[in-house]
Amino acid sequence: MKLSAGVLAAAAAIGLSAVGVTDAQQTQPRCSSVYTRKELLSLTPTEWNTVSGVLRTMQNQGWFAWFAYLHTNWFSQIHSQSQFFPFHRRFVYEWERVARQYNPAYVQPYWDEMRDYRAPATSAVLSSNWVGSNGQGTNRCVMNGVQGGWTMSYLGNHCLQRNFARSGNLGPWYSPEYITSIIQRAPNMTVFRPQIEFSLHGIVHIETGGDMATRASVNDWIFMLHHTNIDRLWWQWQQNGHLWTMDGPNWDGTQISLNTNIAYFNEPIRNVMQLGYGQMCYQYATNPLSRRSLIGGVENLISSVLPPDVLHKWFPDSAKVPSITFAPGAKPPPPSNGKVIPYPREIPDSWIVSMGNDLANAKNARADARNFVEAMNKAGYKSPY
Template sequence: MKLSAALLSATAIGLSAVQVINAQQNQPACSNVYTRKELLSLTSSEWSLYKSILTAMQRDGWFAWFAYLHNTWFGSIHGQSQFFPFHRRFVYEWEKVGKQYNSAFAQPYWDEMRDYRTPASSQVLSSNWLGGNGQGNNRCVQNGVQGGWTMTYPNNHCFSRSFSNNGNPNSWYSPEYIESVIQRSADMTALRPGIEYSLHGIVHLDIGGDMSQRSSPNDWIFMLHHANIDRLWWQWQANRNHMWTMDGPNTDGSAISLNSNIVYFDEPIRNVMQLGYGQMCYQYGSNPIRRRSLSASATQKISSVLPQGVLSEWFPDTAKSPMAIAAIDPAMEKSGRPIPYPGTLTDDWISKQNLDRAAVKRVEADARSFVDAMKNAKYNSPY
């Protein structure tokens, strides 16, 4: 059995969300909206420009500054509802600095779900792009855009990565599971841990080195990763009628609201809620370089992609709209494989990040239950 094209369109293919105008918006519409692209869709000239900008930002101390900010405010921006708005504003601030070097700069994203089965083999981690695992006792990275760099925060050290599992990280989270989290999350209280403790955490942990520290913005993967996390939040906001949903605990334990200030930036959360307004003058582009794509002719309606009970439990939105289901290209049928169990966060990492261990384990158990349900339904993923 295969999931529909419509089901995976938001996450697996990366279609940009539709902007929604809402009366709660207090920011003016942007006169010019630029696009954040998937990293590997950059042209060679764009990538050459971006590499020169990143080198200049390192020379001028911006990597150290953003690593310092993230470390300083770490406890206030994880494990509660500041997580999404803070990181949206944080990545935008980084992007704004990049634009000071060249206005054409727009922070790309890495659709890690494309590479979830074998992360270490991702083209993103090749020498032509971000470079791979670190080497030697200090796990120094020698290739890629940051190869051979010396980072200056919190002290002088070689730029490092230390991939988990002896350099071959276990599988990350599938596009199907992340789509399921998005469909099943009725509020931020559900969405935030569902994303933060799954895809967000495992990428930080498995890349290791600088990326696994509180000063993780030392690794540009941080910005690519959080742009992708932001893209998923935006899809939930715009496609699930949650444009103005903000709930859960704030830094002091009180209830967060749209009028709560974003940590460090001292401006209300409502200012960053809607892309295309105020300072948030960007959108997310589609991902045109997936290893497998849906056939243009794959539009035949089918009525039972998964048993109704499984569909209703894990993909409630899709279950409510059976007419939206489309068939999968036969070529993809042949290449499908069962979804593997994702890797888990270590107790040591959970402790160092000061996360709620019980909450993390609930998310991991949910992900394993999802994989079991897909296996029992004989579902094979084309991704």
């Protein structure tokens, strides 16, 4: 009997984003020290005070407007093609670099959205103690949290807006199992990028709504939390045999390569490919809160049996792990409140088109996610997440 703990073993192997070793592709000097990006809810009170204080300063100094302007004006060059990951890694780093000029203790956190995928609106992240909840009133103004009551200046003065989908009934989004499956299956950037961009990436933007559903989404600091997490997932895929993988289309129709310049920043993509080198002097911590999360967790419990054909198709790396067998008559441990994986919310075609994104790629990503859920449910898989 094969236990889907093979999924666990492979996921745990890529969970800790340690700084890798150099090779012939690396042209940047190794960092003398690295700082660690943590999941938001794992910040200490002192760390959160540092972050929230710097955010207020950056708002007062016009940095939210500046970064929203950059993201808006370069939007078409950084989405629906392979600039997506390197641009946003460099973009988030630039935000962090500016923030650390105000306080060197600032480190950009991330939001592990897979942990909250079944009911995102109930996440502590979206509470008054952290980033604030849904917008209120006719204009859907955010009234609590770190940006509560803020007036954003880019694209005209307006309150920071959030307008959760379906009157606040967010999700389900994308399960940790599905994101792990993408990381294991995607053979190149041409496949990996749309599967992430048009699943977890897109749904968080559109379902949060308000400013987050526009090209000026940087107005909402959830953008930085979200894209730091997207960067973390890219790094995990890179460590899964794709450290220097960069292929697919560039915004101008040419084929992208490590020597292609990052949009706006005018420096080669290779400069941001390996964490711990050049300016990328950071790493990602394993999330201590994610005992229930495959991505970033090391104490996972997967207790349902996956047939070999399902395991090989959807978790090829896990299929290589020696199977766990039980004595005759023995049974695997029962699920820990196991539930079927729900179908994720789908990004509306209208939003894909309005953002100038590739509708065909989006539909392919949507079908892949549906097929995954169908395969897991048909196999009788019950998720503890």
